[in-house]
Amino acid sequence: MDIKERIHEFIVTNCLFGDTEYDLTDETPLLDSGIIDSTGVIELVLFVSEAFGIEVPAEDMLPENFNSITRLSNYVQMQAVASAGQ
Amino acid sequence: MEFGTDVLTINPEHETAHIVSKMRQSVQHDFRRKGAIVGLSGGIDSATVLGLAVKAFGPSRVLAVMMPEAHSSPISEEYAARLAAQYEVVAITEDLTAGLAGLGCYTRQNDAVRSVFPDYDPSLDEIKLVLPADLLERGSLNVYSLSLTRPGGEERRKVLPVAAYLQIVAASNMKQRARMLMLYYHAEERNYAVIGTANRNEHAQGFFVKYGDGGADIQPIQHLYKTQVYQLAEYLGVTQEIIDRTPTTDTYSAECSQEEFYFRLPFKQMDLIWYGLDNDIPAAKVATALEISVIQVENVYRDLAQKARSTEYLRAKPLMVR
Numbered sequence A: 001m002d003i004k005e006r007i008h009e010f011i012v013t014n015c016l017f018g019d020t021e022y023d024l025t026d027e028t029p030l031l032d033s034g035i036i037d038s039t040g041v042i043e044l045v046l047f048v049s050e051a052f053g054i055e056v057p058a059e060d061m062l063p064e065n066f067n068s069i070t071r072l073s074n075y076v077q078m079q080a081v082a083s084a085g086q
Numbered sequence B: 001m002e003f004g005t006d007v008l009t010i011n012p013e014h015e016t017a018h019i020v021s022k023m024r025q026s027v028q029h030d031f032r033r034k035g036a037i038v039g040l041s042g043g044i045d046s047a048t049v050l051g052l053a054v055k056a057f058g059p060s061r062v063l064a065v066m067m068p069e070a071h072s073s074p075i076s077e078e079y080a081a082r083l084a085a086q087y088e089v090v091a092i093t094e095d096l097t098a099g100l101a102g103l104g105c106y107t108r109q110n111d112a113v114r115s116v117f118p119d120y121d122p123s124l125d126e127i128k129l130v131l132p133a134d135l136l137e138r139g140s141l142n143v144y145s146l147s148l149t150r151p152g153g154e155e156r157r158k159v160l161p162v163a164a165y166l167q168i169v170a171a172s173n174m175k176q177r178a179r180m181l182m183l184y185y186h187a188e189e190r191n192y193a194v195i196g197t198a199n200r201n202e203h204a205q206g207f208f209v210k211y212g213d214g215g216a217d218i219q220p221i222q223h224l225y226k227t228q229v230y231q232l233a234e235y236l237g238v239t240q241e242i243i244d245r246t247p248t249t250d251t252y253s254a255e256c257s258q259e260e261f262y263f264r265l266p267f268k269q270m271d272l273i274w275y276g277l278d279n280d281i282p283a284a285k286v287a288t289a290l291e292i293s294v295i296q297v298e299n300v301y302r303d304l305a306q307k308a309r310s311t312e313y314l315r316a317k318p319l320m321v322r
Helices: A003-015 A038-052 A069-085 B012-030 B044-057 B074-086 B097-102 B105-114 B162-190 B200-205 B226-236 B240-244 B258-263 B267-278 B283-290 B294-310
Strands: B036-039 B062-066 B090-093 B126-130 B145-149 B155-159 B193-195
Touching (some): A038 A069, A038 B162, B012 B193, B012 B226, B036 B044, B044 B062, B044 B193, B044 B226, B044 B240, B062 B074, B062 B162, B074 B240, B097 B105, B097 B162, B105 B162, B126 B162, B126 B258, B162 B193, B200 B258, B200 B294, B226 B240, B267 B294
Parallel strands (some): B036 B193, B062 B090
Antiparallel strands (some): B145 B155
């Protein structure tokens, strides 16, 4: 599974009660649609930190990094590259 | 629609007359109660509600109940007592510390804090929950951090894991629920009604505890923005020390303003932006009036909408399945 698929699976399992019929695309606005609330953001942070071995500092918890699977996937890749470069 | 910084100005005399009339109708005629109970915290909202209750029923039919607990600021009770004396209202103190301790409120909260800061010493250290302060500039998400301050003043902050966050909130919410329990004891003992103190900000954005401070028979200032509550307070003669006081949560051991705990903006600024959102005023118009950028207004619009959406559960009545 790639990054997007793993995030998608996490959201379906943890935020949508496992409802695979829900029309969740890579571009669905996670925050604006109410799929993810502030508690959901913390859960997502914990998930991506553990699943992809990255750190998510508080200053990165912004809508532009979390409002869709694509945005979050891009952020994870960026952080992974940054970590590898250190 | 015209939008300016005076858009939330009210006529406090007319507003008071309107609210007082509704309070009398509800309490005396609809609920058939003989008076009113107000939980008096030492803050602006309950002070204003006490003033309204005195206007509606007279001081002899109003009881003020002060309910401090271990983490309450002592100044809160002093301010509350002086206000009650000024209004010539009987005020009693019910210290909730022992009851809350018996329910495990403090132990449960301390355990959750230790899961984040293992060396936390509740007898020395002070804690509070805070949101990021950069809502206008960056529109950051509502993710809570736990702040721990040592006796020497050294402060540490960590983003709260979900389990610790939920446990701290659940434990501290016992305080508001214990207060409701106590208010209804005194209300039922006297055949009085409980008058709530939530304002529009608290109700619509979810800054209240379901079946805690949200539990009351009438909510006379729930339709008013916080800045409008201040206008009423001035008119009703609320003591200056309460008007001048920074609104706090008075819930955690460290002093914590409502701005850093929940609202993330000064009330004067937030109320006007919120009015803009409520009335479909374009962000550009609000930005011009407040001399801030459109992006900043949009950050606040997004935050307000998100808070309203994520707290719908708090405002929902129990659903009945037919």
